[in-house]
Amino acid sequence: MSPRVGLNREAILDAAERLADRDGYEALTLHAIAAAVGVRAPSLYHHVRGFDAIRRGLHLRGLAARADAFEVASRERDRRSLVAACAYAQRRAAQERPGVYAASQPSSHTPDTDDELHAAGERALGYLVTAMGELGLVGDDALHAVRVFRAAVHGFIELESLGAFGMGIDPDESFARLVEVLERGLTAAQSHAESGDAARVER
Amino acid sequence: MSPRVGLNREAILDAAERLADRDGYEALTLHAIAAAVGVRAPSLYHHVRGFDAIRRGLHLRGLAARADAFEVASRERDRRSLVAACAYAQRRAAQERPGVYAASQPSSHTPDTDDELHAAGERALGYLVTAMGELGLVGDDALHAVRVFRAAVHGFIELESLGAFGMGIDPDESFARLVEVLERGLTAAQSHAESGDAARVER
DNA sequence: CACGCTTACCTAACGATATTAGTCTAACGC
DNA sequence: GCGTTAGACTAATATCGTTAGGTAAGCGTG
Numbered sequence: 001m002s003p004r005v006g007l008n009r010e011a012i013l014d015a016a017e018r019l020a021d022r023d024g025y026e027a028l029t030l031h032a033i034a035a036a037v038g039v040r041a042p043s044l045y046h047h048v049r050g051f052d053a054i055r056r057g058l059h060l061r062g063l064a065a066r067a068d069a070f071e072v073a074s075r076e077r078d079r080r081s082l083v084a085a086c087a088y089a090q091r092r093a094a095q096e097r098p099g100v101y102a103a104s105q106p107s108s109h110t111p112d113t114d115d116e117l118h119a120a121g122e123r124a125l126g127y128l129v130t131a132m133g134e135l136g137l138v139g140d141d142a143l144h145a146v147r148v149f150r151a152a153v154h155g156f157i158e159l160e161s162l163g164a165f166g167m168g169i170d171p172d173e174s175f176a177r178l179v180e181v182l183e184r185g186l187t188a189a190q191s192h193a194e195s196g197d198a199a200r201v202e203r
Numbered sequence: 204m205s206p207r208v209g210l211n212r213e214a215i216l217d218a219a220e221r222l223a224d225r226d227g228y229e230a231l232t233l234h235a236i237a238a239a240v241g242v243r244a245p246s247l248y249h250h251v252r253g254f255d256a257i258r259r260g261l262h263l264r265g266l267a268a269r270a271d272a273f274e275v276a277s278r279e280r281d282r283r284s285l286v287a288a289c290a291y292a293q294r295r296a297a298q299e300r301p302g303v304y305a306a307s308q309p310s311s312h313t314p315d316t317d318d319e320l321h322a323a324g325e326r327a328l329g330y331l332v333t334a335m336g337e338l339g340l341v342g343d344d345a346l347h348a349v350r351v352f353r354a355a356v357h358g359f360i361e362l363e364s365l366g367a368f369g370m371g372i373d374p375d376e377s378f379a380r381l382v383e384v385l386e387r388g389l390t391a392a393q394s395h396a397e398s399g400d401a402a403r404v405e406r
Numbered sequence: 407c408a409c410g411c412t413t414a415c416c417t418a419a420c421g422a423t424a425t426t427a428g429t430c431t432a433a434c435g436c
Numbered sequence: 437g438c439g440t441t442a443g444a445c446t447a448a449t450a451t452c453g454t455t456a457g458g459t460a461a462g463c464g465t466g
Contacts, residue, residue, distance in 0.1 A: 005415075026311045030453060042454075043415055051453060106365045108229045140372055147359070147368060147377040148384050155358020156350070162309045165350060169343055174350040181351050185384030210443080233424060245425075246444055254424060 005039055009047050012037060013057045020058065020099025028099070030054075052109055056117070062104025063120035069093045070127035082131035083186070087153050087179045094157045101157065135187050145186050152178055212250050214240060216260045223261065223302025231302070233257075255312055259320070265307025266323035272296040273330035285334035286389070290356050290382045297360045304360065338390050348389050355381055 015036040020028050030051050034041040048054055073089035074082055094101035110117070128149055132142040156178055160171055218239040223231050233254050237244040251257055276292035277285055297304035313320070331352055335345040359381055363374055 007414080024311060029451085031451080039414095040416065041452095042417085042456095045454075046414055106367050108227060110365075112366050143372050144377045144380045147362075147374075148355070148381045150367075151359035151362055151381060152351070152355040153358070154362060155356070156354035158361070159350075159354055159357060162313075163315050164309050164353075169346050171350075174347045177347045178351045178354060181385065181388030183388075185386075185388030232422085234422080242443095243445065244423095245427095245446085248425075249443055 005037070007037060007039060007043070007047055009057070012044060012048055012054065013061065016054050016058055017061065017097070017100055017103075020103060021097050022099070025058075025099045025102035055103065055107075055109055056114070058100065058103035059106070059110065059117060060120055062100045062102075063117070063124055065093060065097065065100055066090060066104055067120065067124035067127065070124055074127050074130065081183055082127075082134045083149065083183055084179050086128060086131050087149070087175075087182065090153050091157055091175060094161070098161060102161075105154070132186070135183070137186065148186065149182060152182055210240060210242060210246070210250055212260070215247060215251055216257065216264065219257050219261055220264065220300070220303055220306075223306060224300050225302070228261075228302045228305035258306065258310075258312055259317070261303065261306035262309070262313065262320060263323050265303045265305075266320070266327055268296060268300065268303055269293060269307055270323065270327035270330065273327055277330050277333065284386055285330075285337045286352065286386055287382050289331060289334050290352070290378075290385065293356050294360055294378060297364070301364060305364075308357070335389070338386070340389065351389065352385060355385055 012033060016028060016033050019032055019036055023032075030041045030044060033054065034044055037044075044054075048057075069089040069092070070086050073085040077085035080088075125146060128146045129142050132138075132145045132149075135145070137145045156175060159165055165171060165174070215236060219231060219236050222235055222239055226235075233247060234244045236257065237247055240247075247257075251260075272292040272295070273289050276288040280288035283291075328349060331349045332345050335341075335348045335352075338348070340348045359378055362368055368374060368377070
């Protein structure tokens, strides 16, 4: 069955996503991906530059998935604030596709200058900035608030998935409290907008 | 210079900490540690069970360091709330010893049943529960609040260290906002303490 | 229809990784 | 002073990612 298996970059990334979701993004390996698509590891290099390129592909897909989740959450939110809708959407996405979510975070292999990656992240960020606007936050206030949101939601997802929370009390309830803390804490946060400039360029 | 270098477990962990702080916890390697203590990699096995044991040792030290940081922060806090003092203490510890901080988080190699590890984590947790008490949170409310705190503070530290924030606005200011969001958001959080039981056992 | 070229697979091999086995020597206890 | 042994070494294995080189299928062109 050797030659002409009909492989391509998309199929490789699909398999990598499936493996990452099943066995964990950390455990992802070139050999495993190759085996999943019915080929030997070196053959993947005809379609992909290397393991880093696969990681980058998954990173891109993960960012796009988060932006998509924010987009439908912002459109279909019922009653809830945009902030709450986005928070729940991000956690749901992480639960449904843990490997893709893990890949969506930068890591030590991620270069800091990658325009495509940056753009994908920026798209997701846009929905968060809009959500902050609903709370009355604009300019730098909104950008600080987005950082607070990202830190809290990502931190929760990560600690939960690492089993750092232990058992005993309901994590869903904890997350609900986190969302309320964000809403309440961010809403009143105009106190020290000591700078009047509307918005600097970076998130 | 071969035999009798005067090696022991503590010296190995010290070197591992130094390397993790300098090059990143992810980049830590047995060979690097061995070279740092002036020995070949297999020789480390006479003092340590293996790489996992080194990771566990660093994990333990990282948890102890955080508990220590919480302890002095709680004792020396001036004006600030205990919550704010602990938050700033954790971030400072992470900035001063990034490798030790990274090791303090559980990872895929961390077994979920390790009494010593659990006890070390519990000590740090104690200070946070006390801090929540200052905000009027007890029982399950305090435990949920501790999760919110850990998620937000750890999430911020991680995103910042990964360079996920980009430049443009001051991260110190963002962290100050995060602390205020925690204080404000958690203080009013008695709304739905629908359960009256004081405290279940798990964090 | 045949020939050749490109493409996509393969095996072999390399350097790094953690780890195990086996050797050798120096230092400590009697 | 001498034997035992702890503590170092080299050699070797399995699993990583990666590169080089070989082989054959399928397509295009004469």
